[in-house]
Amino acid sequence: MTISAHDIPVWIDPQSTDCRFPDVSLALTEPNGLLAIGGNLSAQCLLDAYELGIFPWYNAGQPVLWWCPNPRSVLYPEEIKISRSLKKTINKNEITVTLDTVFTQVIESCAASRPGASGTWITKEMKNAYCQLFELGHAHSAEAWFNGKLVGGLYGVAMGGVFFGESMFFRMRDASKVAFTYLVLQLDRWGYRLIDCQISSQHLASLGAREISRRQFCKILGGALGYQGQPAPWRFDATFNPHIT
Numbered sequence: 513m514t515i516s517a518h519d520i521p522v523w524i525d526p527q528s529t530d531c532r533f534p535d536v537s538l539a540l541t542e543p544n545g546l547l548a549i550g551g552n553l554s555a556q557c558l559l560d561a562y563e564l565g566i567f568p569w570y571n572a573g574q575p576v577l578w579w580c581p582n583p584r585s586v587l588y589p590e591e592i593k594i595s596r597s598l599k600k601t602i603n604k605n606e607i608t609v610t611l612d613t614v615f616t617q618v619i620e621s622c623a624a625s626r627p628g629a630s631g632t633w634i635t636k637e638m639k640n641a642y643c644q645l646f647e648l649g650h651a652h653s654a655e656a657w658f659n660g661k662l663v664g665g666l667y668g669v670a671m672g673g674v675f676f677g678e679s680m681f682f683r684m685r686d687a688s689k690v691a692f693t694y695l696v697l698q699l700d701r702w703g704y705r706l707i708d709c710q711i712s713s714q715h716l717a718s719l720g721a722r723e724i725s726r727r728q729f730c731k732i733l734g735g736a737l738g739y740q741g742q743p744a745p746w747r748f749d750a751t752f753n754p755h756i757t
Contacts, residue, residue: 522538531557561578592697593720615653615667618654622666642678650670650671654691674706705739
């Protein structure tokens with residue numbers, strides 16, 4: 513692949529306290545969505561990025577890579593798909609779900625090496641950055657428990673009426689799906705408009721995610737930023753009932 517000077521992503525000074533991101537329409541088509549290189553993972557840079565629909569994703573040893581792909585995989589909370597088998601699992605009530613109780617354990621579990629994988633994109637720097645966002649009330653986790661043990665979960669960032677999903681893990685079949693379903697149902701009750709799934713996958717599509725254009729995604733995001741999100745730490749509503757008919 514030949515890349516012209518026009519196609520080279522914008523460089524952001526890693527020492528800058530103000531990450532000035534280019535317009536997302538300038539993101540590359542190949543690799544899809546690469547917008548900028550450099551910058552840092554300070555809380556301010558991350559919040560500035562998410563507000564524009566941009567997220568970091570890179571491997572250890574690389575500078576920070578910033579992305580805004582087109583199309584974008586999203587899930588509208590009211591469109592979540594719950595399979596018959598997942599309904600049975602949920603209604604057994606063997607897996608319990610909590611919110612924002614063990615964020616560090618969740619991100620550590622998401623970062624752990626997985627079968628067939630040579631490494632992880634969730635570097636130490638990345639973990640520290642999102643733990644800081646959690647302390648500031650911007651990042652959140654959903655945790656699945658079985659017999660008192662953490663068996664699955666996910667974490668992400670909330671901005672206005674949008675939840676940006678980052679990563680999930682499981683140690684028990686369907687555990688991460690149960691945690692995700694609980695979270696989406698609660699976000700729907702709170703009036704959140706969208707769950708950002710970033711890149712499409714068969715797993716996410718099975719839960720109801722679909723692709724929309726980057727322009728549509730940014731339009732929805734812009735309209736949802738004025739929403740007064742749920743204050744941290746997150747907890748399920750007292751009347752929340754996970755039983756699904």
